Amino acid sequence: QKGNYDHYMQKEIHEQPESLTTTMRGRLIHGGSKVKGVLLGGLKDHLRTIRRSRRILFIGCGTSYHAGLATRALVEELSGVPVTMELASDLLDRRGPVYREDTAIFVSQSGETADTLEALEYAKSCGALCVGVTNTVGSAIARGTHCGVHINAGCEIGVASTKAYTSQIAAMTMMALALGEDTISSCSRREAIIDDLINLPDKVREVLKLDNDMKELAKELMEEQSLLVFGRGYNYATALEGALKVKEVALMHSEGILAGEMKHGPLALVDENLPIIVVATRDATCSKQQSVIQQLQARKGRLIVMCTKGDANLMCPNGSYRFIEVPQLQDCLQPIINIVPFQLLAYHLTVLRGFNVDQPRNLAKSVTIS
Ligand code: M6R
Numbered sequence: 001q002k003g004n005y006d007h008y009m010q011k012e013i014h015e016q017p018e019s020l021t022t023t024m025r026g027r028l029i030h031g032g033s034k035v036k037g038v039l040l041g042g043l044k045d046h047l048r049t050i051r052r053s054r055r056i057l058f059i060g061c062g063t064s065y066h067a068g069l070a071t072r073a074l075v076e077e078l079s080g081v082p083v084t085m086e087l088a089s090d091l092l093d094r095r096g097p098v099y100r101e102d103t104a105i106f107v108s109q110s111g112e113t114a115d116t117l118e119a120l121e122y123a124k125s126c127g128a129l130c131v132g133v134t135n136t137v138g139s140a141i142a143r144g145t146h147c148g149v150h151i152n153a154g155c156e157i158g159v160a161s162t163k164a165y166t167s168q169i170a171a172m173t174m175m176a177l178a179l180g181e182d183t184i185s186s187c188s189r190r191e192a193i194i195d196d197l198i199n200l201p202d203k204v205r206e207v208l209k210l211d212n213d214m215k216e217l218a219k220e221l222m223e224e225q226s227l228l229v230f231g232r233g234y235n236y237a238t239a240l241e242g243a244l245k246v247k248e249v250a251l252m253h254s255e256g257i258l259a260g261e262m263k264h265g266p267l268a269l270v271d272e273n274l275p276i277i278v279v280a281t282r283d284a285t286c287s288k289q290q291s292v293i294q295q296l297q298a299r300k301g302r303l304i305v306m307c308t309k310g311d312a313n314l315m316c317p318n319g320s321y322r323f324i325e326v327p328q329l330q331d332c333l334q335p336i337i338n339i340v341p342f343q344l345l346a347y348h349l350t351v352l353r354g355f356n357v358d359q360p361r362n363l364a365k366s367v368t369i370s
Pocket of ligand 1: 112
């Protein structure tokens with residue numbers, strides 16, 4: 001049921017504080033007055049094997065692939081195991097090597113995506129430990145994997161994945177925490193992430209207040225042909241996922257670009273007409289994003305800067321650009337906050353352009369034929 005909302009996508013965007021709460025429910029372990037760890041029942045007997053893997057592979061399609069990309073760095077940091085990213089169809093096209101010593105993590109909202117399912121059969125035949133991260137209890141991927149985590153985001157009806165994406169990141173962040181729990185040196189980092197997991201639903205409530213601002217921005221952009229999104233680090237995934245939302249529902253060309261690649265081609269596109277959103281929230285890559293902004297300014301780029309609340313002047317001292325100011329969390333959780341304005345923007349652009357929000361042309365919620 002849509003309740004008071006006009007569309008399922010709108011409802012699913014706005015229910016993220018609750019869906020994230022459900023994803024975490026019962027999984028944060030209390031010790032005295034503090035939460036001291038995470039418990040993922042479906043994984044606990046396999047953590048040792050995963051920690052000892054030679055490599056972890058994240059395998060998925062579309063938004064689910066982006067969720068893996070958003071958590072890749074944290075899994076590497078806390079587990080010490082290298083993570084490679086695989087689009088399911090590409091792994092199958094290449095028959096890329098997968099080994100018995102690998103852990104293959106299959107990320108899928110529906111748990112029924114044909115390419116991801118076929119990649120699961122392939123990885124199993126290669127002898128890898130197969131882990132599922134799905135939203136659908138009893139789905140083919142949930143049944144076919146050796147172990148896994150349900151993201152418990154609740155039923156997602158809009159073809160554009162929104163609340164499943166943020167819950168996938170939250171669930172995989174908990175997975176990274178569980179993988180790192182035997183390492184004393186990362187204890188304070190893990191505690192800080194757990195504290196922010198607890199703050200997460202309130203911070204998402206806060207960023208949802210940008211709804212009207214995003215509607216205004218959508219009015220400004222609705223006639224455009226194209227929109228670029230630059231991100232890096234944890235927010236490379238935000239750039240790819242933000243651009244995917246805009247293209248799949250608003251039917252506007254949009255491209256997510258790794259900011260580090262800007263000078264290797266995309267810079268040629270920059271002029272005073274093409275709108276560009278630069279994700280430059282505070283983290284280890286922030287100063288690099290500042291210099292990207294300066295280079296775009298020098299070419300008279302039409303910038304919209306997403307930055308941490310209070311950082312607008314710092315990011316663009318000489319420019320009168322549009323800003324999207326968002327609350328700050330630990331770097332690894334920031335993609336959950338940063339994607340919300342893009343979801344709202346894509347939603348409003350679609351309504352203003354008069355397209356079908358919940359059922360974009362040519363797309364199906366679950367791609368069961370490859
Ligand atoms: O059900 P899955 O997560 O396996 O689906 C994978 C993609 O088809 C899906 O994420 C798609 O990219 C979304 N509809 C995009 O919003």
